[in-house]
Amino acid sequence: MKTFWLFLLSASAAFSQVKTCTLHPLLNDLLQQIGGDKIQNLDLIGETGDPHHFEPTADQLRSTTDRQLYFLSGKGMESYLPSLRNLVKAPARIIEVGQSLPSITGTCSTCEHDHEEEHEHEEEIDPHWWHSIENFRRAARVVEKELATADVPNAAYYQKRADAYIAKLEELDRWVRKEIASVPKARRQLATAHDAFAYFCKDYGFTSYPVQGINREQLPDAKKLAALISELKENKVAAIFPEKESNPKILASITKDTGIQLGDALSADGTNVKSYEQMIRQNVTAIVRGLKPWCSRCFSSFDALISWQIIHGLASSWHPISHVTFAVHFLVFRICAASHRART
Secondary structure, three states, X not given: OHHHHHHHHHHHHHHHOEEEEEOOHHHHHHHHHHHHHHEEEEEXXXXXXXXXXXXXXXXXXXXXXXXXXXXXXXXXXXOOHHHHXXXXXXXXXXXXXXXXXXXXXEOOOOOOOOOOOOOOOOOEEOOOHHHOHHHHHHHHHHHHHHHHHHOHHHHHHHHHHHHHHHHHHHHHHHHHHHHHOOOOHHHOEEEEEEOOOHXXXXXXXXXXXXXXXXXXXXXXXXHHHHHHHHHHHHOOOXXXXXXXXXXXXXXXXXXXXXXXXXXXXXXXXXXXXXXXXXXXXXXXXXXXXXXXXXXXXXXXXXXXXXHHHHHHHHHHOOOHHHHHHHHHHXXXXXXXXXXXXXXX
């Protein structure tokens, strides 16, 4: 009998949950952060899905007909939106989370001609709004509001979870700024595979050098590529970063022609990460590692060695082996410093 009542309670809780559907990897994480156990989310795109290329099948769309709220990224990311609108009937609602967030414009992805020709360019809205932590904070409020409207009795629950998550995002932003502080302003130049990091660059004072446009299919022609290589050399860009989702062969050509080092791969669209925070931390760690001056790395290592030698020396009165270790590391430090001077 006890098992029967537990089953009924479980079934009742599941029935009372808000049924949601997300169509972007990072939105699944955001819904879980805000909705907790009061929602039942269908992650249609999945952790490995690529928002640029995802196109739900007819069967997938039919599997969502019991959903009350559909959360999309917005800003033009979802080309299938008209088909989804035709399928979703009231009172179910489609929410383009990014639609009300501040936008910036990016490289025109439909232009195949020489830009010297007379042409009125329509600036394309950059859909990668999630690379701004401030935008993601606002997105949390958008989700909170929509869930609270759909589930009024639990409005306070959603607000409490949104407040807690926003506090985490604010802490994350402080961590990012602390990490970036170790990169000199002159070296805050972010060369990436495609034009996905403009929001990040705007928030943290970087200059963006994308090889491809907003859409990964938009490759530069020979003239644009030559101009980009010249610009990278002129501005002494320290590293160019591939992406986990895409690593075009053209990057190898650029690093070969310029001598610029290839950095660690970044996550542009939230694919193959467990959470938004994980994506930001991995990206920032890779960017700082790639752009931080060699001499800074050497000084950090050398300072640590000095501290160790002082402590060790107090205990061993500077044993001869310690002197040898110190000399070897100091030589490595001098070589790194000389390498940095040659690079700059």
